[in-house]
Amino acid sequence: MIYRECGVFKANYRADMAIFPIPLDRWGVIIILFIAFVVVPFSASDYWLSSILIPFLVFSLAALGLNFLTGYAGQLSIGHAAFMAVGAYISLILYGRYEVPLLLSLLGGGLVTAAVGAVFGIPSLRIKGFYLAVSTLAAQFIIQWVLTHWEWISGGVFGTVDTPPMQVFGWPIDTPVKKYYLVLSVVVPLTIFGKNIVRGQLGRAWMAIRDMDVAAEIIGISLFWNKLLAFTVSSFYAGVAGGLITFTYYGAANIEAFNIMVSFHLLGMIIIGGMGSVLGSFFGGGFITLLPIFINQFAHAFGTVLKTDLLACLELILFGGLIIFFLIVEPYGLARLWRTGKDKLRLWPFPY
Amino acid sequence: MNKKNGNPMLQVEDIHITFGILKALNGVSLEIHKGEILAIIGPNGAGKTSLVNVINGVYHPSRGHIFFEDKDLTTLSHHHIASLGIARTFQNVALFKGMTVLDNIMVGRNLKMGSNFFSQGIYWGFAQKEEIRHRQEVERVIDWLEIEHIRKTPAGMLPYGLQKRVELGRALAAEPKLLLLDEPMAGMNLEEKEDIARFILDANEELGTTIALIEHDMGVVMDISDRVVVLDYGDKIGEGTPEEIRNNEKVIKAYLGTARQK
Numbered sequence: 001m002i003y004r005e006c007g008v009f010k011a012n013y014r015a016d017m018a019i020f021p022i023p024l025d026r027w028g029v030i031i032i033l034f035i036a037f038v039v040v041p042f043s044a045s046d047y048w049l050s051s052i053l054i055p056f057l058v059f060s061l062a063a064l065g066l067n068f069l070t071g072y073a074g075q076l077s078i079g080h081a082a083f084m085a086v087g088a089y090i091s092l093i094l095y096g097r098y099e100v101p102l103l104l105s106l107l108g109g110g111l112v113t114a115a116v117g118a119v120f121g122i123p124s125l126r127i128k129g130f131y132l133a134v135s136t137l138a139a140q141f142i143i144q145w146v147l148t149h150w151e152w153i154s155g156g157v158f159g160t161v162d163t164p165p166m167q168v169f170g171w172p173i174d175t176p177v178k179k180y181y182l183v184l185s186v187v188v189p190l191t192i193f194g195k196n197i198v199r200g201q202l203g204r205a206w207m208a209i210r211d212m213d214v215a216a217e218i219i220g221i222s223l224f225w226n227k228l229l230a231f232t233v234s235s236f237y238a239g240v241a242g243g244l245i246t247f248t249y250y251g252a253a254n255i256e257a258f259n260i261m262v263s264f265h266l267l268g269m270i271i272i273g274g275m276g277s278v279l280g281s282f283f284g285g286g287f288i289t290l291l292p293i294f295i296n297q298f299a300h301a302f303g304t305v306l307k308t309d310l311l312a313c314l315e316l317i318l319f320g321g322l323i324i325f326f327l328i329v330e331p332y333g334l335a336r337l338w339r340t341g342k343d344k345l346r347l348w349p350f351p352y
Numbered sequence: 353m354n355k356k357n358g359n360p361m362l363q364v365e366d367i368h369i370t371f372g373i374l375k376a377l378n379g380v381s382l383e384i385h386k387g388e389i390l391a392i393i394g395p396n397g398a399g400k401t402s403l404v405n406v407i408n409g410v411y412h413p414s415r416g417h418i419f420f421e422d423k424d425l426t427t428l429s430h431h432h433i434a435s436l437g438i439a440r441t442f443q444n445v446a447l448f449k450g451m452t453v454l455d456n457i458m459v460g461r462n463l464k465m466g467s468n469f470f471s472q473g474i475y476w477g478f479a480q481k482e483e484i485r486h487r488q489e490v491e492r493v494i495d496w497l498e499i500e501h502i503r504k505t506p507a508g509m510l511p512y513g514l515q516k517r518v519e520l521g522r523a524l525a526a527e528p529k530l531l532l533l534d535e536p537m538a539g540m541n542l543e544e545k546e547d548i549a550r551f552i553l554d555a556n557e558e559l560g561t562t563i564a565l566i567e568h569d570m571g572v573v574m575d576i577s578d579r580v581v582v583l584d585y586g587d588k589i590g591e592g593t594p595e596e597i598r599n600n601e602k603v604i605k606a607y608l609g610t611a612r613q614k
Contacts, residue, residue: 218409219522
């Protein structure tokens, strides 16, 4: 009874095609955006902003990018952290070395990554599924090697590139609050853009390829362009996310921050959050980045009782256990769980 | 209405396909005329599906040519052929299972839509207008196939009969000139068959779509088709109106069963 479509009449196709056809949803989104833009910066501590919310938002953006490729277009990639690394290095070099404005260098990092992603997307035209996954694994290692060994990029073997002081339109971005605003003002428009892409013609073409590529081709969807476009857009998002997280969180581009474990984390985010769902990317990003922190805090409450080594293992055990638990409860991810919950709420408290 | 005026819409000339040593099609020629319903029949393994596959470019023939409106299709890719106005359905339903019925049929209009990447991302403005315009067309198809109640259901959750119907809708949404139906009624009960037969006739009469269908149900074939082509082991053994086919010695022998000797 709280959440219902009753009384919501769609008089035209425009209303029916809205992202949030139900007024309560629209209000919910406005409230969340209000909290994100106004309430959080003034109430959250620096710790919360800089080491919880910023990585959460940025990794959600990267997961969203991977979701385009894997969740929507059905092309498995386990080299996505490498694409983040490309974005990180390129945007730092553009900003630090060539003094391109910050937002433009993030864009530049994204565009270069998109081009790199398109190149590594070419094998997808011939191979599918697990085999494609292995070829993207190759991308991970090739990119890592190039980034660490090409002197123009890192200035030497395994070099890191430090972030210079940041400013946007002359304003210095030095405090966590300002960094948070920077991240938020990149993530929100890109999320809206992505949602529009996936609900439109291109998103349908991607899903068609995912569900049955032969039929998609017969209908006139070019596999070549759409798969490459999926790789391009997906890598663009990864590149921007990589640049953002380097500027606002790591402070320096270092290849170790984008190793294969991060690729698996990203894949974990979209599997747990929900494949083929924009919202799911954020759920998954939240789950994977925030849960270890909460478990850590929780475990430390018992810090006096338990031994330290047990405590360290317990974190991982709990984390793994929760992943398995959620996957058993809802194999289609948290986004599906959310929708099921909403469907229940629609009838509550009179389910018959 | 004279259905046989002018050049044929589609001309299949001496098509050969071989898979290893198996000759799936062995020099088949046929013509499809504008506005007709052509049935392709034949026993299992006769090469019917191969013929449809070769027309819309899934297979390329090892010999022979196909002309659609005087354009040579033989070497074109599938999506190029689709853009010329040939749509099809599959023997085993080939819907996009994770997408809603609405989205499935919207995909059918893919070739008619053309907003670019950035206007789609920005959405408000050009892309939205285009979506609405095509949505109207799609709703017409949905309305016509009587599937309004399931438009937001994921296609994979529908019963088989409805899936077949949605697939027909997806093909029709592309507004094809030539529609190839590969066993549109396989596995259906009588009522569902009648529905589909009605939709096929309506599409032919109201939208003027030329239809070529493969079907095993002789009753349906004889009732709805203007002409029938019979294949057997990759050869064309008969062609003509349903009446002529019914009385064709070779066809009776190969397909309908040998006449009982006294």
